Structure formats: C-alpha cells, structure tokens
Amino acid sequence: MLLSYHNDKKLKADIVKEMVKHQKADLIIKGDYGHENGVFKGCAVGCAIHSMNVNLGVKHRTDDHKFYEEAIGVPEWLAR
Numbered sequence: 001m002l003l004s005y006h007n008d009k010k011l012k013a014d015i016v017k018e019m020v021k022h023q024k025a026d027l028i029i030k031g032d033y034g035h036e037n038g039v040f041k042g043c044a045v046g047c048a049i050h051s052m053n054v055n056l057g058v059k060h061r062t063d064d065h066k067f068y069e070e071a072i073g074v075p076e077w078l079a080r
Contacts, residue, residue, distance in 0.1 A: 005074075030043060
C-alpha cells in the first residue's frame with residue numbers, strides 16, 4: 001500500500017509550497033506538460049515534477065507519472 005508523500009510531513013509541505021508558487025504564478029494548466037512562450041506551464045503533475053527537477057537537479061520528463069508515484073507516493077492511476 002502506498003502512502004501519499006511517503007508519510008513524510010516535510011515532503012508534503014515542500015510539494016504544497018511549490019504548488020502554491022505555481023498557482024500564484026498562473027502556471028498550472030490542464031492536460032499539458034511543456035512550455036508556453038519559454039515559460040514552463042503544466043498540470044499539477046507536470047508542475048510538481050518540474051519543481052523537483054529544478055530543486056533537486058534531476059531531469060525527469062514532466063509527464064512521467066511513474067516517477068511522480070515513486071517520488072511522492074501518489075499512485076500513478078490517481079496522478080493521471
């Protein structure tokens with residue numbers, strides 16, 4: 001059984017903080033994982049992975065729902 005955020009309160013707080021930043025910057029759009037006019041815009045999954053890529057110095061595809069599941073602990077089927 002998977003636990004969201006791997007039952008890690010700090011991980012959850014970090015992800016929520018990043019999502020709020022994306023929301024305030026109006027970067028969350030439905031059904032996309034790419035750039036618009038040179039600025040990253042994406043769905044919640046895409047934005048979360050984009051933030052992890054930037055903050056952790058990794059390079060995962062922003063549409064990689066399996067990585068999202070592994071990193072955050074949210075089942076892939078739910079992320080989709």
